[in-house]
Amino acid sequence: MGRVGFVPAATLELRNVSKRYPGAAEAAIEDLSLEVPAGEICVLVGPSGCGKTTAMRLVNRMIEPTGGDILLDGRSILDREPAQLRREIGYAIQQIGLFPHQTVGENIATVPKLLGWDRARIAARVEELLELIGLDPAEMRDRYPAQLSGGQRQRVGVARALAADPPLMLMDEPFGAIDPINRERLQNEFLRLQGEIGKTIVFVTHDIDEAIKMGDRVAVLQKGGHLAQFATPADLLMAPASPFVEDFVGADRALKRLALQRVRDIDLWRAPIVRVGQPVAEARALIEDSDLPYPLLVDEDGRPLGWLRDAALAGDTVAAEPRSRATPVLDMDDVLRDALSDLLAHETQYGPVVDAQGGVTGVLSVEVISHALAAGSPATVPSPAELAE
């Protein structure tokens, strides 16, 4: 990956920042304070006109604050020369987009050129970034923006913002104009990319689902840049700080929370795991001890074969039949929302959960998920046995 993540990420702090546009009756931003730790994605989300773009443009000094201070790595940006500051801050915007009369390669090279890099270094950087964003350099480098799809243009915009390896990235609705399917793909690609480069990123969206997905932390802004809540996505969904936030997050916030939890995060039921030929007495004892009415038959490698019916326990040893299929088989890495829809689609109350090797590690049930929903603290979900006491 070469130099991509070479420059360390910066911290960003807004300290009592205000912005009143000349002649405006009210301030676009009033006394906004916000700290973004290095290497995190901070999402600004809020209704149209609440000051999100204004906040971004204050950070790279495209506009000047009328009050307060902004610190990049602890140092006031107001002491910096604006043009030089902007070269250290990647800025990706859907609306402005790429320079139409420059090729993809020239677009990406914009800031490195301004920084006076030599040709070989710029060429290598362009190549490296095109590969990073999943576009074939040989095919794409010399095209013009009009010859790309919207999603490809978007990716080139991100590559351009990354070109000089800036310690801070500002992204204003970067995926705003993209259809839902490609948007999701870009979001995933971007999160994967961020896993490698670990930039400090301020990301603006008006879409709460995107905010929850992309943000390490989410700042919900109200009119006038008023900070209604600054929290992790989980905290935002679990404990909205005000009726405004609650309303903004949406009535289905409990379901949204399921998209943040993985199967591995919650206490699964113990599975009564049996193998063919095992003494039936053992199998019965396992069922006694378990939350489930039937034993789960597994193969030599512990992979699930099916739920055994009573008749399979009629002899001295466990028989392979009769049994019903143990579908769906769930993965430890599944998000709870997907696991739940899998269970519902198979019209079943529970499914075995397997690890990366395919071996059964436990059983997930609709009941466990509903307790996770209600309690909001998945680590302490009681088993049905405990509930009955």
Ligand SMILES: Nc1ncnc2c1ncn2[C@@H]1O[C@H](COP(=O)(O)OP(=O)(O)OP(=O)(O)O)[C@@H](O)[C@H]1O
């Ligand atoms: N150049 C300007 N002159 C005067 N007022 C402005 C200017 N730019 C923005 N504003 C006002 O400042 C407020 C905040 O605008 P801003 O563009 O920051 O909102 P936003 O949160 O980015 O909205 P959106 O989601 O629609 O992009 C709005 O009331 C807007 O009308």
Ligand SMILES: [Mg+2]
């Ligand atoms: Mg805006």
